Amino acid sequence: MMHSVDVCIVGAGFSGLLAAILVSQRGGTCCIIEKHAITSGSISNAHYLNAYSLEILSAAGLSIDALRAVAVDDEIDKRMVVCHTLNRTLAQVNLLEESDYEDRFSRIGRFGACLNVRASHLHAMLVMRAHELGIDIRSQHQVLSLDFSNHLVHVQDSVTMDSTTIQCGYLMGCDGAQSQIAQLSSRSVSREQEFQYFFTVECHGSIRQFVQDPALFYWVYHEQMIACLVNFDIDHLQVLQVPVMSGQASTWTENHIRECYSAILDIPTSACQHRFTIRGEWALKTARLDQAQTDNWVYFCGDAFHQVLPAGGLGLNQALADVFNLIWKLDLDQQSLSSVSILDTYACERIPVADKVIEQSIDNYRQFMSMASQFLGGADQSWLRWVSSTLPRSLCQPMISSWLRTIRSLHDVGYISSSWDHVMRLNRTHFDGMSMHYAAKYTSRLIFEPSQRIFYALDTVPHALYVGYRLQSFTCRLNGKIVYLSDCLKYSQWTIVFVAGGVGIPDMLSGAMGRFQALSIDDDCQSIRALPLRASHCILIRPDRYLAAHIDLTDRDCVRRFSVFCQSLMSCAI
Ligand SMILES: Cc1cc2nc3c(=O)[nH]c(=O)nc-3n(C[C@H](O)[C@H](O)[C@H](O)COP(=O)(O)OP(=O)(O)OC[C@H]3O[C@@H](n4cnc5c(N)ncnc54)[C@H](O)[C@@H]3O)c2cc1C
Incomplete structure (x- = not known):
């Protein structure tokens, strides 16, 4: 069976759904090929949306008020805590306590600098919008092959095993980090760097009665587990990100997770009522395709095009910006309203942004990781160097556990309080950067270098x-x-x-x-x-x-x- 559309999109993640919505709003025809069931929900843990993303989502017909309604509570949104157990805060950052924060924040853009919305909420809203527009989403389908000469995509329904051929003016690879479309297009990868593995667990239940200070992030330094706990909903859902070595995830059984979680809640294991959903292990890596397109037919967006480290919350925002950059150009190109080269500007504009954002995310990550080694300000330097080079590759080492016990006892006697200032300054800078999303950096370059002939993409709304x-x-x-x-x-x-x-x-x-x-x-x-x-x-x-x-x-x-x-x-x- 043959089917014809203007744009065929592979992947019903954030970039794929947004692309389909924008194509459809402009009167184009499209379909989405998604390998999973659409109801399985996004497993991304992204949550920071910058002002520019909100602008884009609003252009796609999503209600910003509806997004705000599912955003993280104001009560915790601008707070992060470093702790031993959740009832034992070692230090904390609360941006709202800073006198100029509200002012800086509101100046950043018309929607404010960012909104903290769990990605699964956003994904559900995009799916709903796509349904509203009657977009053809073929879930549980797989791409079998691509015919570059005739612009054909051969697809199979993974349930019925029926095959279809889709003829399309453009094909979009929005199929995430392990992009099959990039492989089928023989694209090579540059800027590839692997850093660390994390293990993700969703923890369903309330932590309200166990926390000393309500916050969005808890950086937990406990003998049994070093982890980042993202508190999406204090009464219902927290997401635990644990640094692990590759392959180590199998040791994280539900029983083991319950033991560790009870330890950081400071309660006996038998008293822990939480339910856990194990999301598995994922790699922290950066990569970018050598090109943003193949044969003026296949275009890549989002994680299929570039992967950044999660530090600083940049990946999803870039995915949306890629799509927004591309779709109106595809439309003009298709209607022959543009000069021939307009589609080339996609790569010209987005590759420098992708590279800059990759670097930014690595900087954020390094800055973050350096914090761990700074806890022991007065400790012997060679031992400290050993700890920082070892962390967090081998967290299970007994040495680290004893180091963490030392942190605790030193904190008990107030010994390390002098080193907190520096650590928390780093913490604050990072957190503030996330909430402001480095908006000013992009902005000033645009305004004050008007003679530059380089293409820039402004990924946030404001400018001077x-x-x-x-x-x-x-x-x-x-x-x-x-x-x-x-x-x-x-x-x-x-x-x-x-x-x-x-x-x-x-x-x-x-x-x-x-x-x-x-x-x-x-x-x-x-x-x-x-x-x-x-x-x-x-x-x-x-x-x-x-x-x-x-x-x-x-x-x-x-x-x-x-x-x-x-x-x-x-x-x-x-
Ligand atoms: C822990 C963590 C925290 C993060 N926090 C943030 C944050 O705060 N802010 C931020 O901006 N970013 C963040 N990110 C990054 C963000 O999650 C990604 O950049 C974003 O999900 C990319 O969207 P995408 O649509 O390009 O890809 P994806 O979300 O990966 O979607 C790809 C889709 O394609 C489908 N697919 C895959 N292969 C195929 C195939 N062969 N055929 C058909 N379909 C296929 C998948 O099932 C999926 O539906 C974070 C990432 C992690 C891991």
């Missing part, structure tokens, strides 16, 4: 001019017709968008106007995803740079910064 928006997915009414803004933009040119009959562009901009394409749109907020433009605002956007400035012409400070920016445009060839 004013609140910014990634605008491609918005619609506007132009000469009475609803159109996508992206269809009106010229790829490598600045476009200034303003409302016809509004307050107009002040004289100070006129000198720079020759540099811009001016687009005057109808004053109408009734379009599908109306461009958020009021009469006193204008928007400056250049899609290849992902820079969109939302300028309020009544705000003098904003106009002044905009004017400086325009002058910099005039003085350099971009």
